Amino acid sequence: MKRHLILLATLALFIGAPLAAADPQLAHMVFFTLAEDNAANRETLVKACQKYLGDHDGTVYFSAGSVADDLTRDVNDREFDVALHLVFANKAAHDTYQTHPQHLKFIEENKHLWSGVRVFDSYLPAPSHDALPIAAKGFSGMLQGKVVAKADAGIIVAVEEITNVWQRNKAEEPKALVGKKVLVMPRDGADQTVRFVQAVEVGEALALDVGNREGDSLIILELSQDQRGRIGE
Numbered sequence: 001m002k003r004h005l006i007l008l009a010t011l012a013l014f015i016g017a018p019l020a021a022a023d024p025q026l027a028h029m030v031f032f033t034l035a036e037d038n039a040a041n042r043e044t045l046v047k048a049c050q051k052y053l054g055d056h057d058g059t060v061y062f063s064a065g066s067v068a069d070d071l072t073r074d075v076n077d078r079e080f081d082v083a084l085h086l087v088f089a090n091k092a093a094h095d096t097y098q099t100h101p102q103h104l105k106f107i108e109e110n111k112h113l114w115s116g117v118r119v120f121d122s123y124l125p126a127p128s129h130d131a132l133p134i135a136a137k138g139f140s141g142m143l144q145g146k147v148v149a150k151a152d153a154g155i156i157v158a159v160e161e162i163t164n165v166w167q168r169n170k171a172e173e174p175k176a177l178v179g180k181k182v183l184v185m186p187r188d189g190a191d192q193t194v195r196f197v198q199a200v201e202v203g204e205a206l207a208l209d210v211g212n213r214e215g216d217s218l219i220i221l222e223l224s225q226d227q228r229g230r231i232g233e
Helices: 002-016 039-053 091-098 101-113 191-199 225-230
Strands: 025-034 059-066 082-088 114-124 140-150 155-165 181-185 205-211 217-222
Touching (some): 082 091, 191 217, 191 225
Antiparallel strands (some): 140 155
16 A cells, blocks of 8 residues: 555656746757859759758758849848758757768768858747637547657647547638647646657657647647557557
8 A cells, every 4th residue: 555655656746746847849950051052053962952961860941042143232241152941950950960970971972063161050938839729629530740840748739630530529621729838738647748758859740649728739639549559558
Protein backbone atom coordinates (compact mmCIF):
# COMPACT_ATOMS: atom_id res chain seq x y z
CA MET A 1 0.00 0.00 0.00
CA LYS A 2 2.80 2.39 0.90
CA ARG A 3 4.51 1.64 -2.40
CA HIS A 4 1.29 2.42 -4.29
CA LEU A 5 0.90 5.77 -2.52
CA ILE A 6 4.48 6.74 -3.37
CA LEU A 7 3.92 5.74 -7.01
CA LEU A 8 0.71 7.79 -7.25
CA ALA A 9 2.37 10.82 -5.66
CA THR A 10 5.28 10.60 -8.10
CA LEU A 11 2.93 10.29 -11.06
CA ALA A 12 0.91 13.30 -9.91
CA LEU A 13 4.05 15.41 -9.70
CA PHE A 14 5.11 14.25 -13.16
CA ILE A 15 1.78 15.05 -14.77
CA GLY A 16 1.59 18.45 -13.09
CA ALA A 17 5.11 19.51 -14.12
CA PRO A 18 5.04 22.18 -16.88
CA LEU A 19 6.90 21.66 -20.13
CA ALA A 20 10.17 23.51 -20.44
CA ALA A 21 9.92 26.79 -22.30
CA ALA A 22 11.16 26.63 -25.87
CA ASP A 23 14.49 28.09 -26.91
CA PRO A 24 14.18 31.00 -29.34
CA GLN A 25 14.15 30.10 -33.00
CA LEU A 26 17.16 31.13 -35.09
CA ALA A 27 16.77 32.76 -38.51
CA HIS A 28 19.76 32.04 -40.77
CA MET A 29 19.76 34.19 -43.91
CA VAL A 30 22.51 33.70 -46.50
CA PHE A 31 23.08 35.95 -49.54
CA PHE A 32 25.33 34.73 -52.35
CA THR A 33 27.06 36.95 -54.89
CA LEU A 34 27.85 34.85 -57.95
CA ALA A 35 31.28 34.87 -59.57
CA GLU A 36 29.46 35.00 -62.91
CA ASP A 37 25.87 36.12 -62.62
CA ASN A 38 23.61 34.55 -65.21
CA ALA A 39 20.31 32.67 -65.23
CA ALA A 40 21.96 29.25 -65.46
CA ASN A 41 24.20 29.80 -62.45
CA ARG A 42 21.32 31.18 -60.40
CA GLU A 43 19.22 28.13 -61.18
CA THR A 44 22.10 25.75 -60.43
CA LEU A 45 22.72 27.27 -56.99
CA VAL A 46 19.03 27.40 -56.08
CA LYS A 47 18.62 23.73 -57.00
CA ALA A 48 21.73 22.83 -54.99
CA CYS A 49 20.25 24.59 -51.95
CA GLN A 50 17.04 22.62 -52.37
CA LYS A 51 18.92 19.34 -52.81
CA TYR A 52 21.32 19.60 -49.87
CA LEU A 53 19.88 22.13 -47.41
CA GLY A 54 16.10 21.84 -47.50
CA ASP A 55 15.44 18.88 -45.22
CA HIS A 56 17.60 19.12 -42.11
CA ASP A 57 16.33 18.09 -38.68
CA GLY A 58 15.13 21.06 -36.65
CA THR A 59 14.30 23.20 -39.71
CA VAL A 60 11.07 25.15 -39.28
CA TYR A 61 11.26 27.04 -42.59
CA PHE A 62 13.34 26.75 -45.78
CA SER A 63 13.41 28.64 -49.07
CA ALA A 64 15.93 29.52 -51.76
CA GLY A 65 15.54 31.86 -54.70
CA SER A 66 17.06 34.51 -56.96
CA VAL A 67 17.10 38.26 -56.39
CA ALA A 68 13.88 39.97 -57.48
CA ASP A 69 15.09 41.85 -60.55
CA ASP A 70 11.95 43.98 -60.78
CA LEU A 71 12.31 45.52 -57.30
CA THR A 72 14.72 48.43 -57.59
CA ARG A 73 13.72 51.00 -54.98
CA ASP A 74 16.44 52.96 -53.21
CA VAL A 75 15.93 50.82 -50.10
CA ASN A 76 16.42 47.53 -51.96
CA ASP A 77 19.81 45.96 -51.27
CA ARG A 78 20.73 44.32 -54.57
CA GLU A 79 24.26 43.20 -53.71
CA PHE A 80 23.41 39.51 -54.08
CA ASP A 81 22.15 37.08 -56.71
CA VAL A 82 20.76 34.11 -54.75
CA ALA A 83 19.24 34.07 -51.25
CA LEU A 84 18.90 31.15 -48.84
CA HIS A 85 16.45 31.45 -45.94
CA LEU A 86 16.42 28.98 -43.05
CA VAL A 87 14.67 29.16 -39.70
CA PHE A 88 15.85 26.64 -37.13
CA ALA A 89 13.94 25.48 -34.07
CA ASN A 90 16.85 26.62 -31.90
CA LYS A 91 20.59 27.32 -31.94
CA ALA A 92 21.38 23.65 -31.36
CA ALA A 93 19.64 22.72 -34.63
CA HIS A 94 21.61 25.47 -36.42
CA ASP A 95 24.91 24.24 -34.97
CA THR A 96 24.19 20.67 -36.08
CA TYR A 97 23.35 21.91 -39.58
CA GLN A 98 26.64 23.79 -39.88
CA THR A 99 28.73 20.61 -39.53
CA HIS A 100 26.31 18.22 -41.24
CA PRO A 101 27.84 16.25 -44.18
CA GLN A 102 25.08 17.50 -46.52
CA HIS A 103 25.93 21.12 -45.74
CA LEU A 104 29.65 20.52 -46.17
CA LYS A 105 29.02 18.71 -49.48
CA PHE A 106 26.91 21.64 -50.69
CA ILE A 107 29.80 24.03 -50.02
CA GLU A 108 32.40 21.78 -51.63
CA GLU A 109 30.39 21.22 -54.81
CA ASN A 110 29.17 24.79 -55.31
CA LYS A 111 31.72 27.21 -53.83
CA HIS A 112 33.13 27.82 -57.31
CA LEU A 113 29.83 29.50 -58.21
CA TRP A 114 30.07 32.40 -55.76
CA SER A 115 32.53 35.22 -55.18
CA GLY A 116 31.04 36.36 -51.87
CA VAL A 117 28.68 35.25 -49.11
CA ARG A 118 26.94 37.35 -46.46
CA VAL A 119 25.23 35.71 -43.48
CA PHE A 120 22.64 37.33 -41.22
CA ASP A 121 21.63 35.41 -38.09
CA SER A 122 18.93 36.57 -35.69
CA TYR A 123 16.88 35.13 -32.84
CA LEU A 124 13.10 35.09 -33.21
CA PRO A 125 10.42 35.03 -30.52
CA ALA A 126 8.56 31.73 -30.25
CA PRO A 127 5.45 31.84 -32.45
CA SER A 128 2.19 32.35 -30.62
CA HIS A 129 -0.92 30.35 -31.43
CA ASP A 130 -3.97 31.66 -33.23
CA ALA A 131 -7.41 31.96 -31.73
CA LEU A 132 -9.57 29.04 -32.79
CA PRO A 133 -11.92 30.14 -35.60
CA ILE A 134 -15.56 30.23 -34.52
CA ALA A 135 -16.43 27.83 -37.33
CA ALA A 136 -13.95 25.32 -35.88
CA LYS A 137 -15.28 25.40 -32.31
CA GLY A 138 -16.28 21.91 -31.19
CA PHE A 139 -14.01 20.21 -33.73
CA SER A 140 -13.33 16.50 -33.27
CA GLY A 141 -11.23 14.58 -35.76
CA MET A 142 -7.78 14.02 -37.29
CA LEU A 143 -5.42 16.74 -38.45
CA GLN A 144 -1.97 16.80 -39.98
CA GLY A 145 0.53 19.56 -39.35
CA LYS A 146 3.99 20.60 -38.22
CA VAL A 147 5.08 21.49 -34.70
CA VAL A 148 6.33 25.09 -34.78
CA ALA A 149 6.92 25.61 -31.05
CA LYS A 150 6.58 24.04 -27.62
CA ALA A 151 4.50 25.99 -25.12
CA ASP A 152 4.59 25.76 -21.32
CA ALA A 153 1.75 23.24 -21.34
CA GLY A 154 1.52 21.91 -24.89
CA ILE A 155 2.67 22.27 -28.49
CA ILE A 156 1.81 24.75 -31.22
CA VAL A 157 0.96 23.03 -34.49
CA ALA A 158 0.63 24.65 -37.91
CA VAL A 159 -2.35 22.80 -39.39
CA GLU A 160 -1.86 21.64 -42.97
CA GLU A 161 -4.81 19.30 -43.52
CA ILE A 162 -7.95 17.91 -41.88
CA THR A 163 -7.95 14.21 -42.75
CA ASN A 164 -11.00 12.95 -40.86
CA VAL A 165 -13.97 14.23 -38.88
CA TRP A 166 -15.59 12.14 -36.13
CA GLN A 167 -19.33 11.74 -35.61
CA ARG A 168 -19.14 13.73 -32.37
CA ASN A 169 -17.73 16.74 -34.26
CA LYS A 170 -19.72 19.93 -33.68
CA ALA A 171 -17.63 22.34 -35.76
CA GLU A 172 -19.52 23.99 -38.60
CA GLU A 173 -16.41 24.14 -40.79
CA PRO A 174 -13.54 21.87 -39.67
CA LYS A 175 -11.33 23.05 -42.54
CA ALA A 176 -11.28 26.52 -40.97
CA LEU A 177 -8.35 25.12 -38.94
CA VAL A 178 -6.16 24.75 -42.04
CA GLY A 179 -3.44 27.39 -42.12
CA LYS A 180 -3.84 28.18 -38.40
CA LYS A 181 -1.26 27.73 -35.65
CA VAL A 182 -3.21 25.96 -32.92
CA LEU A 183 -2.36 25.11 -29.32
CA VAL A 184 -2.57 21.35 -28.74
CA MET A 185 -2.69 20.13 -25.14
CA PRO A 186 -2.42 16.69 -23.53
CA ARG A 187 -5.66 15.25 -22.19
CA ASP A 188 -6.27 15.85 -18.47
CA GLY A 189 -5.34 12.80 -16.44
CA ALA A 190 -3.83 10.96 -19.42
CA ASP A 191 -0.19 10.38 -18.56
CA GLN A 192 0.61 8.93 -21.98
CA THR A 193 -0.49 12.09 -23.82
CA VAL A 194 1.61 14.22 -21.43
CA ARG A 195 4.70 12.13 -22.16
CA PHE A 196 4.00 12.19 -25.88
CA VAL A 197 3.79 16.00 -25.92
CA GLN A 198 7.06 16.17 -23.99
CA ALA A 199 8.74 13.85 -26.52
CA VAL A 200 7.63 15.78 -29.62
CA GLU A 201 10.25 17.96 -31.31
CA VAL A 202 9.87 21.32 -33.03
CA GLY A 203 9.81 20.88 -36.81
CA GLU A 204 8.22 17.44 -36.58
CA ALA A 205 5.27 16.51 -38.79
CA LEU A 206 2.39 14.88 -36.89
CA ALA A 207 -1.00 13.31 -37.43
CA LEU A 208 -3.13 14.00 -34.34
CA ASP A 209 -6.50 12.83 -33.06
CA VAL A 210 -7.82 15.96 -31.34
CA GLY A 211 -10.94 17.70 -30.15
CA ASN A 212 -12.01 21.13 -28.92
CA ARG A 213 -14.03 21.18 -25.70
CA GLU A 214 -13.71 24.82 -24.75
CA GLY A 215 -11.46 27.82 -25.28
CA ASP A 216 -8.89 28.11 -28.07
CA SER A 217 -6.97 24.87 -27.56
CA LEU A 218 -7.31 21.38 -28.99
CA ILE A 219 -6.96 18.33 -26.74
CA ILE A 220 -5.27 15.09 -27.80
CA LEU A 221 -8.02 12.46 -27.67
CA GLU A 222 -6.13 9.27 -28.49
CA LEU A 223 -2.61 8.30 -29.53
CA SER A 224 -1.97 6.06 -32.51
CA GLN A 225 -0.21 2.74 -32.05
CA ASP A 226 3.05 4.23 -33.36
CA GLN A 227 2.71 7.21 -31.01
CA ARG A 228 2.13 4.93 -28.03
CA GLY A 229 5.13 2.86 -29.04
CA ARG A 230 7.26 5.98 -29.12
CA ILE A 231 6.70 6.50 -25.39
CA GLY A 232 6.99 2.83 -24.50
CA GLU A 233 3.31 2.06 -24.10
